[in-house]
Amino acid sequence: MSHRRIPRRKAVLAGAGAVGIAAAAVLLPHANASQSGSGSEPTAEARTLSAAAAQDLVSQLGPELGDAYAGAYYDAQKQQVIVNVSGDSNSAVVQVNEAGAVARPVENSMRELKSAADTLAREATVPGTAWAVDPRTNRLTVTADRTVDGDNWSRLASAVTSLGAGMARVQKTAGEFRPFLEGGDAIFGGGSRCSLGFNVTTGDGQPGFLTAGHCGVADDQWSEEPNGAPIGTVRAATFPGEGDFALVTYDDPATEAPGTVDLGNGQTLDIVGADNAAVGQEVFRMGSTTGLNSGRVTGLNATVNYPEGTVTGLIQTDVCAEPGDSGGALFTRDGSAIGLTSGGSGDCTSGGETFFQPVTTALASVGAQIGAGDGGGRNEDQGQGQDQGGFDGS
8 A cells, every 4th residue: 555656647646746745644642742751851941843854954053063963853742952061061061952953962972872783783682673773862772572582581681781870771672673574465466465655767767666575575576466577676685784665677668667655535645855863753654454553663773583584784773663564665745755664573463663774875875765766855865875864863
């Protein structure tokens, strides 16, 4: 139920736009917008900003602050951007406040948090674990699924303890981390079912689409129906490793690749370009199993240790997903493409964590752009990496 190919003879312009997603969102449960952290909450006055404007502000401030920059997040309730400042740099605090954000003094520097994540990668890479920097708590959030016990649990706990107090917190999840791939309907390959993410145009002008990398390695040809004739062939796939994304090009070169997402119930949303995720940002996910669901970004540059291997550089969210949703689109209300569904734990009844491949990174890797390349988007370069424009949480 995510976007399907549209042959040229049947191309239709999508006009529902933001009105469609606003109507659909009425039916969704309210996402948790709490922004509580381990430190005192910022109280300084700041400009009211949209999530997109906040991203632009942080992309400018982050490099200027240098080592004093310790991450940032978006307070959706107050519509303010909170910038963590480490060390005793009063000038950095003044600079942040004068720029219209709220400076929040924190203990852990970004260098220390990255070093802690490197330690976990060396000492605690066991299946069923994941970690990401949470700028709201200024700590690493380490998650272990229900399969982590015995020696593996002891190994994880020892590694976290070695980081020192106040550097990481461990939480358990009742589910099991796995890629959300399943047999069924939507797009099919090798007996598996996935979801189409975003239509793209390759550097050489070919129409195609992005989906999850673990779908791309499952089979090299995909169809619209079970055991149906192939409509697309995998040209590139990454999984596991530095991401979870695949590029599939349509076998019919006359196929249109409109930049829209199907929201269900006859509604669509125009995708205007790719953008980076922000911690605290409201996002929506569309998948062939569970349809449209919403939530918020909870971490960036997450590392997930699936049974199939370790995947790095993912977006962590509290959006639910289930098998078959893999590859599906993660996007914003205003039509920015954010991510591709990778995997996680839980389901859309009990909830859980879901991880997404950043679209900007995938586009840069495969040399493609959203849709037919006429949407423009907020970024002039849709393929820019997550660390160049988003709220870099690690």
